Amino acid sequence: MKDTILEIKGLKTYFKVEEGQVPAVDGVDFPLRKKETLAIVGESGSGKSVTALSILRLIQSPPGKIVSGEILYEGRDLLKLNEREMRRIRGNEISMIFQEPMTSLNPVFTIGKQISEVLMVHQNMSKSAARKKAIEMIHLVGIPNAEKRVDEYPHQMSGGMRQRIMIAIALACNPKVLIADEPTTALDVTIQSQILKLMLDLKEQLETAIILITHDLGVVAQLAENVMVMYCGKAVEYGDVVSIFKDPLHPYTSGLLNSIPKIDQELDKLAIITGTVPSPLNLPQGCKFSTRCDEARRICHEQEPDYIEVGNGRKVRCWKHIGEGYDE
Amino acid sequence: MSKQQKPLLEVEDLKMYFPVKSEGILEKKKFVKAVDGVNFSIYEGETLGLVGESGCGKSTTGKLLVKLLNPTEGEVRYNGENIVAMSKRQFKKFRKDIQMIFQDPYSSLDPRQTVGKTIGEPLKANKVPVNVKETVVRLMEEVGLREDFYSRYPHEFSGGQRQRVGVARALALNPKLIICDEPVSALDVSIQAQILNMMDELQGKFELTYLFISHDLAVVKHICDRIAVMYLGRIVELTDTKRLFENPLHPYTEALLKSIPVADPEKRQEQGVLKGDVPSPINLPEGCRFHTRCDRCMPICKEVNPEYKEISEGHFVECHLY
Numbered sequence: 001m002k003d004t005i006l007e008i009k010g011l012k013t014y015f016k017v018e019e020g021q022v023p024a025v026d027g028v029d030f031p032l033r034k035k036e037t038l039a040i041v042g043e044s045g046s047g048k049s050v051t052a053l054s055i056l057r058l059i060q061s062p063p064g065k066i067v068s069g070e071i072l073y074e075g076r077d078l079l080k081l082n083e084r085e086m087r088r089i090r091g092n093e094i095s096m097i098f099q100e101p102m103t104s105l106n107p108v109f110t111i112g113k114q115i116s117e118v119l120m121v122h123q124n125m126s127k128s129a130a131r132k133k134a135i136e137m138i139h140l141v142g143i144p145n146a147e148k149r150v151d152e153y154p155h156q157m158s159g160g161m162r163q164r165i166m167i168a169i170a171l172a173c174n175p176k177v178l179i180a181d182e183p184t185t186a187l188d189v190t191i192q193s194q195i196l197k198l199m200l201d202l203k204e205q206l207e208t209a210i211i212l213i214t215h216d217l218g219v220v221a222q223l224a225e226n227v228m229v230m231y232c233g234k235a236v237e238y239g240d241v242v243s244i245f246k247d248p249l250h251p252y253t254s255g256l257l258n259s260i261p262k263i264d265q266e267l268d269k270l271a272i273i274t275g276t277v278p279s280p281l282n283l284p285q286g287c288k289f290s291t292r293c294d295e296a297r298r299i300c301h302e303q304e305p306d307y308i309e310v311g312n313g314r315k316v317r318c319w320k321h322i323g324e325g326y327d328e
Numbered sequence: 329m330s331k332q333q334k335p336l337l338e339v340e341d342l343k344m345y346f347p348v349k350s351e352g353i354l355e356k357k358k359f360v361k362a363v364d365g366v367n368f369s370i371y372e373g374e375t376l377g378l379v380g381e382s383g384c385g386k387s388t389t390g391k392l393l394v395k396l397l398n399p400t401e402g403e404v405r406y407n408g409e410n411i412v413a414m415s416k417r418q419f420k421k422f423r424k425d426i427q428m429i430f431q432d433p434y435s436s437l438d439p440r441q442t443v444g445k446t447i448g449e450p451l452k453a454n455k456v457p458v459n460v461k462e463t464v465v466r467l468m469e470e471v472g473l474r475e476d477f478y479s480r481y482p483h484e485f486s487g488g489q490r491q492r493v494g495v496a497r498a499l500a501l502n503p504k505l506i507i508c509d510e511p512v513s514a515l516d517v518s519i520q521a522q523i524l525n526m527m528d529e530l531q532g533k534f535e536l537t538y539l540f541i542s543h544d545l546a547v548v549k550h551i552c553d554r555i556a557v558m559y560l561g562r563i564v565e566l567t568d569t570k571r572l573f574e575n576p577l578h579p580y581t582e583a584l585l586k587s588i589p590v591a592d593p594e595k596r597q598e599q600g601v602l603k604g605d606v607p608s609p610i611n612l613p614e615g616c617r618f619h620t621r622c623d624r625c626m627p628i629c630k631e632v633n634p635e636y637k638e639i640s641e642g643h644f645v646e647c648h649l650y
Contacts, residue, residue: 188543189543189545189584190587190601190602191381191605192587193586194603196589216589218546221590222599242593242594245594257591259518259521261547262546264595271521272525276519277486
């Protein structure tokens with residue numbers, strides 16, 4: 001597609017641990033178009049955050065290593081850049097918001113300084129120009145009294161305000177891609193809703209593409225255009241948000257959707273996915289979900305299915321949809 | 329909830345103030361008013377939900393009910409007897425009846441004790457005349473843990489399994505009331521559903537009464553018969569689940585309901601309905617404590633705290649609009 005800004009192809013990131021190798025990300029492919037919001041969904045340990053960190057090459061090595069794949073940003077493979085070139089991308093072209101607004105700000109610097117820093121490094125702004133822009137950004141993310149707030153420290157702010165500051169830092173250089181890793185998980189619902197509104201508004205205004213990493217399917221339904229579902233380090237399903245929610249193809253996706261209590265429906269009993277996520281050191285041989293899947297047949301336990309296209313831009317990794325060999 | 333039923337637990341004007349370190353010797357002593365006058369009853373066999381945002385006092389309320397904290401003021405009556413005034417020794421026979429399940433399945437289990445020992449400990453501590461091992465194995469079966477887990481340690485278990493251990497421990501003494509403090513918030517959704525279904529089954533089987541504390545309204549809606557909404561140390565609305573969701577009266581309840589992201593991409597909602605932050609519980613606003621964020625605020629709201637009253641049968645609201 002010609003308006004694709006970021007494309008991930010066959011990404012694999014492994015970690016070496018004492019007991020062996022953990023394939024944290026083991027086959028992730030997705031495109032991101034300009035101004036698109038893509039949600040990456042999955043439970044803890046499914047590899048969502050490692051995917052995000054891999055894109056920015058923030059995986060600590062050792063123990064982690066990107067073993068294969070391509071990360072094409074505007075056609076350039078980020079994995080081939082040297083550290084200096086990479087630094088020009090980080091925070092400038094692609095930036096990131098982290099889950100913990102409490103720990104990801106530096107407690108000993110004023111928030112004004114933390115916003116200005118990005119501007120001075122990436123845009124060569126003078127100190128006074130950066131400060132002016134910092135005030136502008138604080139105002140933009142909806143914090144009143146920006147002129148006063150700019151000189152305050154993170155501990156003087158509430159969780160919601162700190163997350164607004166994180167967003168201000170991430171968007172200060174007007175990046176083309178914003179990666180938001182569980183941006184609202186640590187926040188209360190009313191504050192979460194405020195932050196989601198802010199992200200939607202800023203996306204319109206600044207035309208940023210967003211990769212939204214979350215485990216909250218409600219947030220996904222409200223914000224995303226496309227969704228990628230991950231399980232045990234692999235992308236198992238991809239499609240537009242309405243199709244994914246209305247007609248999930250992978251048994252894991254439908255299991256996930258059925259197991260959430262719905263606010264707009266009455267249910268006697270929640271559907272469940274039996275069992276637990278397998279240990280990454282001891283993954284099943286065939287399909288990684290086969291141990292918990294109701295529809296698993298012999299082939300599912302023996303052979304890993306390919307990630308195939310099924311039309312309408314949707315992709316799925318499941319023998320049921322490959323068809324061949326699934327009858328037995 | 330029928331009127332004839334007698335309440336198992338009644339809470340009357342319960343207050344818990346924590347002193348804050350003052351900044352100078354001349355300064356007036358300040359308090360965090362974590363719980364500031366709450367009233368409610370829990371009826372036998374029901375699940376009462378207690379919802380609210382962080383810092384609203386829901387966990388503190390839970391702790392007060394099991395006497396892990398002693399309130400500044402107020403009464404907690406269990407079967408008509410005020411447990412607040414009791415000494416530890418007097419309370420001991422009630423402690424069996426009121427148990428608690430905690431939020432964090434990682435820190436609420438002793439890492440150096442086997443799971444079997446953890447579950448059996450309440451039996452030993454209360455000198456219950458039963459075969460401890462047999463009872464523990466039976467309890468483990470009830471919560472879906474295999475017998476061979478008996479001599480394993482908590483670190484060998486996943487979050488969901490640990491929470492099952494916590495539930496088994498709470499069940500050991502055959503309690504009547506279980507205070508569940510965010511029992512599923514730390515779990516992944518697929519595991520959360522397993523635990524919720526299990527708690528539902530156990531309730532029917534052992535005739536349990538639950539107080540279910542949570543910030544997740546979807547979970548609360550699924551499991552609770554009645555719901556109390558807390559804001560800054562007070563209950564602002566209490567009614568049965570159906571009425572609360574269909575006809576929320578307090579502006580805060582309404583805003584809270586509108587803030588939950590609905591898992592349906594074809595029903596996109598307006599985001600950011602409720603503006604501003606929760607005020608500090610040290611410097612509470614004058615009048616109604618929600619008036620700083622309320623879009624239907626009237627002059628009286630800024631001056632007088634509204635009364636908590638029953639405006640229709642079983643529907644309590646604290647708001648000047650009613």
